[in-house]
Every structure is written in structure tokens, then in C-alpha cells.
Amino acid sequence: MISFLARSVVQKLVTLFFVSVVSFMIIHLAPGKPSQIDPMNPKFTPELVERFKKEFHLDKPLHVQYALFYKDLLVGRTVSWKDNQPVLAKIWERFSNSLPLFIVGTIITWTLSFPLGISSALKRGGVYDRGVTFFSYLLISIPGFFFAYMLIILVVSWFHVPVIGMETFGLSSDSPALSAFMDRLWHLLLPSVLGASGGIAVLSRYVRSQMLEVQDQDYVRTARAKGLTSDQVYYKHALRNALLPFVTMFGLILPGLIGGSVIIESIFSWPGMGRMAYEAILARDYPVILTVNFISAVLVLLGTFISDILYMVVDPRIRL
């Protein structure tokens, strides 16, 4: 087991190295240079461009730039080209804005998709099951931005609450705590429901198929033959085994932490990770783009690693 973990760590480090190389290449081989970003600006003189290039090592060969960039990143000294702010601090600030969205969205996803999936598996083939199936396909297929506008119209015209942004502009600090809290909650609700909608659809389908899979197993037949009540068969014998793969999914939701949806955050003017990445792309702020990319790659690899470990802990058959 130790050797498996060690091998896995080494493999993931190698993958991470290649990811860093590939993302660096993609950014730097693309046509256009960050020093050309604003050619019309009279303050952007050639001397300034030269200084800019020197400052950010753009005059060095590519591999030197690569080494310098990731050295800076690992010691936490990378700065944004746009405003000279340290990148990690910027990301941290935006991350703490995205975090509530992520947490509420994940809670909504996990609390809704399990009951939906399980109940539609138990009523396989019925009207309810087909309804849930169709509904989940509807959720997968609806374009996020369109759904967002429909929900905005609905909430704004029915409940008359503002939903754009993180909180109502001008809501002073001396307003009662309850109303401030409700304001935050209303602003949080729509983006997190939207973020959860795709997840609900996918996860509930997965729960359903997993449950169907388990129902045909011999041990379920045995449990039924013993004369257990169907509740006991389903929720004790079948469900426990059906849930196995989902334990591992705790690891796989980790990358979602930094994923923050670009589209949803720009519709709702939510100052989160996705918006920051989008703005960085628009401004060709390479350090921010590369850092976001690097952190999310780390999270993906960490997530698969955690899910591997969880699988070994939960399922003794996997343990080597």
C-alpha cells in the first residue's frame, strides 16, 4: 500500500510538471504579446515597454522565463502584470468570495441528487422515474446563461429581491442584521442553484444507475430471500454498497473549488475566481492565468489522490 501511494505521488508530480510546461507553452506560443496590449495608450512608450519586458523577464529565452516564473510561484512572489499585486493574495481574496457559492452549491447538489436517484431507481420504469430522467436531461441540456436569465426574471418579478452582485449596493452596516443576512442569502441563492443544477442532473443519474446495478446482485437476492422487509433490503443491504463509489467522489469535488463558473459569475457580477480568470484572460495577465491553471491542476491531482485513498479505506477488496 505504501509503495502504491509513493508511486502514485511520483506519477502525479511528473504529470504536474508536464501540465506546467504545456500551459506555459500554450500561453507563450500564442500570437500576440502582453506588451502590445494597449498600443493606443500614449503613456505606453517604447522605453516603458522595454522596462516592462525587463521587469517581467520577457527578454529572456523561453526556458529561462519558465524557470523564473515557477520559481517565483513556488516561493509565492508572483505578481500580476496588470496591477503589480501579488497573485496569490488576489486569488485568495477572490477564492473567499467563490467559496460560499461552492459550499452552498455542493450542499444543494448532494442533498437533492441522492433522494432523487434512489427513489427513481426503486420505481424503475414508472412515470416518476421517467419524469426524473427527463428532468435531469433538461437540466444538463439547458444553457447556463439562459437558465440564469429565466431564474432572474422569475425571482425579480415574483419576490422583488435584488439578485445581482454579492450584496445590495448601499446597504449600510447599521441596517438590522437579519435583513443584511437575508440580503446575502438572496444574492447567494440563484448562483448556487445554477451551479448545482448540472451537478444534480449528473449525480442523480449516477446514483440511479449505481442503485440499479446493486439491485441485481446476489446478496440483495439473498437478503430478500431471508424475508427482510423491502426497506431493510433497499436501505441497508443495497444502498450501502451502492454508495461506495460516492465516497470517492468527495475527492473529485475538490477541483470544483477553483473552477468557479466564468459564465455564472459574470452574469451575476460575482467577484469570484471565474470572473478573475476571465478578466485575466482579457487583459493577458499571464501570471494570473498560469497560477490559476497550476492551482487547479494541483487540486485535480490531489482530488484523484484523495479519492484513491478513500477507495482503499472504504472498500477492502481494493486494498493491495
Next chain:
Amino acid sequence: MKKELNNQIPGASEGLDSISPKRRRSSWILFKKNKIALIGFVIFLVFFVVAVLGLFLTAGREPILDPSVVRLQEKLKPPLSSPNLEALAHREIPPMRIYLFGTDDLGRDVFARMLQGAWVSLTVGFVAVGIAVLVGIILGGLAGYFGSYRLSAGYILMSCLIAGGAVIAYWHPVWGAIAAALALIVLAVSIQRKRGGGDKAFWVRVFEIKTFSIDTLIMRLVDIMLCFPSFFLILTVVALLPASIYNIMAVIGLTSWMGTTRFVRAEFLSLREQDFVTAARALGLSFARIIFRHMMPNALAPVLVSTTIGIASAILTEAGLSFLGFGVPPPYATWGNILSDGKRFIFDAPWLTFIPGIAILIVVLSFNLFGEGIKDALNPRLKERG
């Protein structure tokens, strides 16, 4: 274990060519039973026809329905309203004498723009997924078929030199030429090594060291690609490249082949062990023929499913990119940018949001349901259940 056995028995016990038409027919019957999937298929066909019609009606110098005619006096007309004939010049009058889907903020006919956008969505979906499936089949097939074949160090050195040389030649042609020359030397040494027997120099033997297998190489590549947050990666590349529909197709295609690769590899790993492949090999067929003529038809089922679902998600991705302003450049209409332009008028002219939104929803939904229907129809285990 039971799962694997179940999957293998139908394939193994079949003399493929004799039984597969029957199997195909039974799959078709099963597919027809699935009403929702059938509806999805019909919508898919309708969409296909509409998109092709749309291309003919809106393209060319003198299109029948011109999506780019600006009629500022007719802006934001609701759907099904008829044009004010007196206010329009002769060539501005819509040929149908009615704005079926209304007009937008520049007075352009939304119906014509939707038709134009249908073709964009269709081509983006098909070409992007075509690229992804092609890459996926080739890499997955190589990984599955040659899985255990280990590459020798010479090969790797040569391909690194060629790839690196190509990149370097971009700036310094001289260094690129040197890399190419080195690659040739390595090639020459490798060929010599194959021909000549007897004792070899130490540095020749270095080239023969067996390193990792093709399977490891391709699967690590898949892992690397999976580390990128996909929409963010697509957005970055599309934003850095000049705006064009072909770039979008290529970028979506080249960032979504990993699923297909995994499917094909898994299929090939189990197919490789079956008797008909051994028989084909015993007949002395070339590996290309074994892969493409004998194994590929048997591995296509999961690919087909992932293709239809892939088209759905490619259409969604394109719409999302257009919505963010990175899509197909204007004046070309796509469903995403009709919606994105219309969102400013969401309360005054809701049709500008709802028509493209619902169109995308219906098309993507039909592809998803169709894919799901194929999956159920081709799954032998569900068949047994009846």
C-alpha cells in the same frame, strides 16, 4: 467479474459478420421502443434539415433571407408582427412579409439570424466532435492494441528531437535544422542497429534500452489533459488566437478527446484477447487492417454514444463562448451571440433571449436523449432484462 463475463460472452460467441445484422435489427427495435429517444432522434433530423436549409437560404451574395439587413425603423418588433411596408426600401422588405421571430435592436430579422446560427451550431458540434473522435480513436486504438509494446530510447530521442526542433525552428531556423539533422542521425543509427548483428558499440546499445510503453505514454497524456479545467482552457486559447469559427472547432475538438480515448482503449483491451483477433493475426493481416477493419467496428458502440453526447456539449460550449463574446465574430449570427446581444433587452424584448435559449435547449436535449437511447439499445445487459 460477473460484469466482464456478461460483456464478453455475446461478442465472443458471435461469428461477427453473420449475426451482427440481426443484432443491429434488435437494437433498432429496442431503440424504437424508447419513445423519448426516438423523439430526440426526430428532432435531431429536423435540426439537421433546418441547418442545411438555413445555409442555403442565408448564404451567398443575394440570400433569400438576409440576416444582416439593418432596418433601424423596425427595431425590436415582437414575433409574428408584419413589417411596415411603407417605411422600408424595396430590398429591405423581408420576403415572407412577416417577422416570424421578431427583430432585434438593429431591426435585423431574428428568424434569418436563427437559421444562420443553426448551421454554425451544427458545424461546430460535428467538426469539433469529429476531431475529438478521430484523435480519441487513433490514440485509444494505439494504446489498447500496442499496450504492452515498449518504446526504445532511440525512438523517444528521435521524436523529442523532431518535436522540439519544430518548436525551436519557429524562432531559430538554424537550431531547428541542427535538431532535424540530429534526428536523422538517430534514425540512421536505429536502422543500422536493426540490420547489423554482432557486437555493437556502447552508444548504439543505449538506443535499444526499453523505456515506457505506448500505453503509459498515451494514458499519461490523457491524465495531463484532464488536469486542465476544460472551459477555462478553451476560453484561454480562443481568446489568445484570432477569432474564427475554425479555431473554435479545433480548440473544442482538441480539448475533448480524452473520454473517447479511454472508451476505445478499454474496448480494445478486451477485444484484443478475443479469438477473431487472433485469427486475423494468424492470417497475417497488417495491424492497420486488424485495428480498423476487425476491431474498430466492435468498439464503435460506446464511441457513438459519447459522440452524440459530445456534440451536445460542444454546441453548449460554443454558445457559452459566443455569450462571453469569444465566439464566431460578428456580423455572423450564432445562437449564443443572438442571446448575448438580446440580454440587454430582456424585459423589453424577451423573445431575443427566449428564442435562441429554447432553440439551444431543444437541440442539446435531443442529442442527449438520442445518445442515451443508443446507449440503452446497445447495452446487452439491459436487453436481457427486457
